[in-house]
Amino acid sequence: MTELSEESVRMEVRTWLEQNWDENLGLVEWRSRLAGSGWGRPNWPQEWYGRGLSNNLATVVQEEIRQFGAVGAADSGVRMLAAATLLEHATDYIKDKLLHKIITGEDAWCQLFSEPGSGSDLAGLTTKAELKGDNWIINGQKVWTTSAHHANHGLLLARTDWDVPKHKGISYFVLDILQPGVEVRPLRQMNGHASFNEVFMTNAVIPKDMLVGKLNHGWEVAMTTLSHERRLADGLRQMGGTASKSKSKGKIFKELAAELKVESAPYKWYPQRAGRPDLTVNRARETGAINDPVIRQEVAKALTIHQANQWTGRRARQAQKLGRPPGPEGSLGKLAASHVARAAARAHTLTTGANSMLKGSDGDLNGIIAEVLLSVPAVSIAGGTDEIQRNIISERVLGLPKEPRSDTGPFKDVPRNVVS
Amino acid sequence: MLNGAVYSVVNSIQGTDMRYSFTDEQEQFRDFVRKFMSSHSATNAVRVQMETEQGYDRDVWKNLSESLGLPGLLIPEEYGGQGFGAIELGIALEEMGRSLLCAPYLGSSVLATTAILNTGTDKEKNQLLPDLAAGKKIAALALAEPSGQWDAASIETVAQESNGNYRINGTKSFVLDGSSADYIVVVARQENSVGEAGISFFIVDSSAAGLDKRLLDTVDETRKLSELKFTDVAAKPLGTVGDGAEALQQTLNLSYVALANEMMGGAQKLLENALEYAQLRVQFGRLIGSFQSMKHKLADLLMDVELAKSAVYYAAEAAAEGADDLPAVASLAKAFASDTYLKVAAACIQIHGGIGFTWENDTHLYFKRAKSSEVFLGGPDLHRERLIQNWQKS
Numbered sequence: 013m014t015e016l017s018e019e020s021v022r023m024e025v026r027t028w029l030e031q032n033w034d035e036n037l038g039l040v041e042w043r044s045r046l047a048g049s050g051w052g053r054p055n056w057p058q059e060w061y062g063r064g065l066s067n068n069l070a071t072v073v074q075e076e077i078r079q080f081g082a083v084g085a086a087d088s089g090v091r092m093l094a095a096a097t098l099l100e101h102a103t104d105y106i107k108d109k110l111l112h113k114i115i116t117g118e119d120a121w122c123q124l125f126s127e128p129g130s131g132s133d134l135a136g137l138t139t140k141a142e143l144k145g146d147n148w149i150i151n152g153q154k155v156w157t158t159s160a161h162h163a164n165h166g167l168l169l170a171r172t173d174w175d176v177p178k179h180k181g182i183s184y185f186v187l188d189i190l191q192p193g194v195e196v197r198p199l200r201q202m203n204g205h206a207s208f209n210e211v212f213m214t215n216a217v218i219p220k221d222m223l224v225g226k227l228n229h230g231w232e233v234a235m236t237t238l239s240h241e242r243r244l245a246d247g248l249r250q251m252g253g254t255a256s257k258s259k260s261k262g263k264i265f266k267e268l269a270a271e272l273k274v275e276s277a278p279y280k281w282y283p284q285r286a287g288r289p290d291l292t293v294n295r296a297r298e299t300g301a302i303n304d305p306v307i308r309q310e311v312a313k314a315l316t317i318h319q320a321n322q323w324t325g326r327r328a329r330q331a332q333k334l335g336r337p338p339g340p341e342g343s344l345g346k347l348a349a350s351h352v353a354r355a356a357a358r359a360h361t362l363t364t365g366a367n368s369m370l371k372g373s374d375g376d377l378n379g380i381i382a383e384v385l386l387s388v389p390a391v392s393i394a395g396g397t398d399e400i401q402r403n404i405i406s407e408r409v410l411g412l413p414k415e416p417r418s419d420t421g422p423f424k425d426v427p428r429n430v431v432s
Numbered sequence: 433m434l435n436g437a438v439y440s441v442v443n444s445i446q447g448t449d450m451r452y453s454f455t456d457e458q459e460q461f462r463d464f465v466r467k468f469m470s471s472h473s474a475t476n477a478v479r480v481q482m483e484t485e486q487g488y489d490r491d492v493w494k495n496l497s498e499s500l501g502l503p504g505l506l507i508p509e510e511y512g513g514q515g516f517g518a519i520e521l522g523i524a525l526e527e528m529g530r531s532l533l534c535a536p537y538l539g540s541s542v543l544a545t546t547a548i549l550n551t552g553t554d555k556e557k558n559q560l561l562p563d564l565a566a567g568k569k570i571a572a573l574a575l576a577e578p579s580g581q582w583d584a585a586s587i588e589t590v591a592q593e594s595n596g597n598y599r600i601n602g603t604k605s606f607v608l609d610g611s612s613a614d615y616i617v618v619v620a621r622q623e624n625s626v627g628e629a630g631i632s633f634f635i636v637d638s639s640a641a642g643l644d645k646r647l648l649d650t651v652d653e654t655r656k657l658s659e660l661k662f663t664d665v666a667a668k669p670l671g672t673v674g675d676g677a678e679a680l681q682q683t684l685n686l687s688y689v690a691l692a693n694e695m696m697g698g699a700q701k702l703l704e705n706a707l708e709y710a711q712l713r714v715q716f717g718r719l720i721g722s723f724q725s726m727k728h729k730l731a732d733l734l735m736d737v738e739l740a741k742s743a744v745y746y747a748a749e750a751a752a753e754g755a756d757d758l759p760a761v762a763s764l765a766k767a768f769a770s771d772t773y774l775k776v777a778a779a780c781i782q783i784h785g786g787i788g789f790t791w792e793n794d795t796h797l798y799f800k801r802a803k804s805s806e807v808f809l810g811g812p813d814l815h816r817e818r819l820i821q822n823w824q825k826s
Contacts, residue, residue, distance in 0.1 A: 312816035323742035330452035344735045406727035413722035
């Protein structure tokens, strides 16, 4: 297939929008049109609601839809991870059943990977799947499940063979959350928010044909999900979620606003988790702390590492843009972000002084500063701890030897946590 | 000679993206400089030069001047230089810092040359710069005094005028290459002036009567610092007498960036050395680089070095553009690079263990360079203070 030019793609999508866009449609109705036309997910294959365009051209289409003032396909939360994984690994039966509702946003998804007993060591998971007749019966517990309370589908990793090494006995399923065997409980965090859930599965049922990829090859499938999650997390770290600024009044925008409100709720505190280095200088000025030479030093340190991290990200993106081989600068953002967050939190504490003890409306910036101080510890844990990042950097970037392992035998013999 | 013609494309491709990447031509330039340094400034050569009073090898300097034209990097072609900017200067210094080059480059080709570029009249530049560009003359910038401050307000050395003739009295210290220079660019103040007023630049011949030079015993033996005492020394004004404070600050801003790039080159080399040793040394039946304590330390160092690189490259481009944020980012880069260099140097000793504390191991050479660079032109706290003062963004 010859690659279409950017200009012709812009023209084509614009023409289509002019003929089809109607802000008085319902959100699902409009997105069904998008799905049917292939403009909702233009980089998906033609047989699955797409147009087989390159990622670059798909970005062009999204830009065009945004500039036109229309609404795009649903793209928030875990649904994009689900879509990427299903497109690559699932049967046509599953794709046919689920992809359309990912585009329309009718289905919401969650990711059932982490467990109380396996955090950094994801492959040590112990949720059990046993085949009984035509169904898989699931027993186990998941944790850190964002948005499970409003999801109806879950991407589930469960163990299907205990007699082989840990990575080789895991399978990947789609779980229907809305069934009696699945209980979702919100997990309250130290900062008071409850963005995550614990999910308990007690004899939960998965029809046999909802296995994604091959039996016992779930780890490979999970890698697809995780590689997309990393990209999503990078985005979240940068932005801390986005909100629609549209001023249009049509029915569709009301529905969109409601959707966004629900879906962005778990991420409200994410900017604070990053330490809000952007606020350090102004806070010091506004509070008068800027006149304290010690505080000036700490603000300068926070500012320095924040700027250096931003510039490092730009270096990585620029190298990519120029088609140069990726240097180490592209692998350090997550670890550096932890340092930035801590440096910023230190500066905020010094600037805020005794008021650092207060939160909510008693706290500075209506509680934002307290939320920073109480959220920063998460940044060096979520999405791979600093320690795991250092392992990855030292092994993959610096080429240092891997740790000797004691978990390479059959999984049933591997020492593991006792989870009550 | 690599002249402007080869690299003319470099100066034409400038935009904000340049703060995040180098052109192919710049990478090629880096390769040339690195090759030169690896064949002329291996650490055994450094060890020979640091034991000498002069502190550098005249043949290497001649070669570096003639084959690479490095002393004239910043000097416009009309004055016999290469006509490049701060980015190429940063590349050159990064490579020099990597190999601990012993040469009057920072002192003469950066500090003194920039001062002349920023203050001299066209006539003075025509007189002075071609010889500096060709490496035929060495100049030193005498700014700091025994108080150890590199700013206009701290200057106590006085230039007295009588019938259009100037005589300098005072003591300068920490003068880089002050004993080996052919002439000294002295920053002094007019009689009875205070603060930034009355700051003036002068040229003093190294053999002038009343000039007493003393080579200081430096922690970093690869950097030769001198104390210069001026007793009624006859001096020729450079540029306009009395309004040199701004030119001085411009000179310093570029010098911070240059030194920051040099420090980063040293930090990068030390990281490589530490990494190499961690993959060589066996204890407890394993490479020490297989222990998490070592792996994590090295991962942290890589992060620090890469962040510092981003800062010094950004600052070099800001200097090349003469950007508004230069005063802030030059100081940011200086403070961050020096913290990083020292951290990497200390960690590199630690990773080497006992051998890292010996004279035989090269790490101490870098550690000492890191220590002297940390405070030369002002320490990191001072530069963080300057960052806050100059940070305009809200």
